Amino acid sequence: MHIQYNKDLTKLNTFGLAASAAFFAEARSVRALSEIITSIEWNNIPKFILGGGSNVLLLNNIDQLVIHLLIKGIEKIREDDDYVWLHAGGGEVWHDLVMYCVAHGYAGIENLSLIPGTVGAAPMQNIGAYGVEIKEVVETVEALFLATGELKVFTNKECNFGYRESVFKHSLKGKYVITGVTFRLNKVPQFKVSYGDIKSTLNEMGITSYSIKSISDAVIRIRQSKLPDPAEIGNAGSFFKNPEIPADQYEKLKTYFPDMPGYHTGPGLVKVPAGWLIEQANWKGYREGAVGVHDRQALVLVHYGGGTGAQIKLLSEKIQASVEAKFGIKLMAEVNFV
Numbered sequence: 276m277h278i279q280y281n282k283d284l285t286k287l288n289t290f291g292l293a294a295s296a297a298f299f300a301e302a303r304s305v306r307a308l309s310e311i312i313t314s315i316e317w318n319n320i321p322k323f324i325l326g327g328g329s330n331v332l333l334l335n336n337i338d339q340l341v342i343h344l345l346i347k348g349i350e351k352i353r354e355d356d357d358y359v360w361l362h363a364g365g366g367e368v369w370h371d372l373v374m375y376c377v378a379h380g381y382a383g384i385e386n387l388s389l390i391p392g393t394v395g396a397a398p399m400q401n402i403g404a405y406g407v408e409i410k411e412v413v414e415t416v417e418a419l420f421l422a423t424g425e426l427k428v429f430t431n432k433e434c435n436f437g438y439r440e441s442v443f444k445h446s447l448k449g450k451y452v453i454t455g456v457t458f459r460l461n462k463v464p465q466f467k468v469s470y471g472d473i474k475s476t477l478n479e480m481g482i483t484s485y486s487i488k489s490i491s492d493a494v495i496r497i498r499q500s501k502l503p504d505p506a507e508i509g510n511a512g513s514f515f516k517n518p519e520i521p522a523d524q525y526e527k528l529k530t531y532f533p534d535m536p537g538y539h540t541g542p543g544l545v546k547v548p549a550g551w552l553i554e555q556a557n558w559k560g561y562r563e564g565a566v567g568v569h570d571r572q573a574l575v576l577v578h579y580g581g582g583t584g585a586q587i588k589l590l591s592e593k594i595q596a597s598v599e600a601k602f603g604i605k606l607m608a609e610v611n612f613v
């Protein structure tokens with residue numbers, strides 16, 4: 276495998292932050308990846324796996340071997356009357372897989388249209404949007420154990436999925452590389468349009484009979500209207516997770532802030548939109564030099580160019596402190612600091 280030294284990563288992270296990798300290699304197949312992991316030369320060097328770079332905040336140069344995962348391919352494995360099983364390489368662009376499914380009439384991930392990143396990164400944080408999470412369609416996840424280069428197949432249950440969480444972000448953090456995912460998709464669509472924005476957007480578009488394509492089109496329209504395109508303004512989507520708070524705390528807060536939105540997510544638990552909290556704390560559209568808060572979605576921090584990861588981190592800490600002071604709620608970052 277070809278190794279590059281001091282590789283510039285500016286174009287490989289959607290924040291567009293300037294940082295470099297001491298060592299850098301591209302892996303286009305499981306075999307190539309396994310070879311480099313087990314080679315005597317690189318065996319003991321710490322490794323960092325880079326997918327679409329859409330969920331990382333680069334704070335420093337990376338003093339490791341950065342492996343850019345480019346394992347491609349989408350193939351049908353099997354089907355029955357109701358379902359089709361698709362396998363996709365970890366380096367496939369997530370939205371390309373969604374478009375493949377839309378074109379072939381395979382339902383289940385149309386609500387996840389236009390999410391940046393790769394197939395391999397998607398199970399890491401159980402990507403979700405507009406009422407759907409990837410855990411609903413993941414059959415198995417294939418991952419290579421970095422210590423030995425052995426391939427392991429994780430069942431859906433073994434991935435231990437939660438809200439923007441999986442085993443790969445916790446006990447197995449940094450230990451496995453996801454090389455491929457098998458999805459079980461529906462031949463008979465079950466449209467999920469309960470998320471407010473989808474229904475109103477479909478109405479706006481004059482669509483009354485739903486299809487996989489029309490739902491995908493609506494999601495693309497919503498995302499394009501609210502979320503900045505990383506090709507234009509650096510960002511990593513939602514910077515924080517939506518906090519879950521005890522229901523009694525939520526009820527108490529409602530007496531002070533009657534408009535505070537909240538969704539019951541479990542017994543005695545309410546999820547509050549972080550974007551609302553940040554907007555109420557007056558950060559929406561705020562700009563401080565090269566970094567700021569998006570003016571159409573306060574949950575998204577943006578990099579206008581020429582700034583650093585440290586500046587974004589500092590801004591995120593100021594936001595956390597002010598939201599905590601106003602509401603007594605601690606926001607937790609969704610992006611990974613590297």
Ligand code: EPU
Binds near residue numbers: 512515536552559
């Ligand atoms: N809101 C505001 N001001 C804002 C932003 C949001 O008041 O500036 C309030 C509104 O009340 C709105 C509510 O927050 O009704 C929810 O906003 P939105 O529908 O935009 O969704 P979100 O909760 O902010 C989550 C995901 C997004 C996903 C959308 C749609 C997380 C951390 N984020 O955002 O995922 O696209 O729902 O399902 O759960 C991502 O993870 O990178 C991401 C973009």
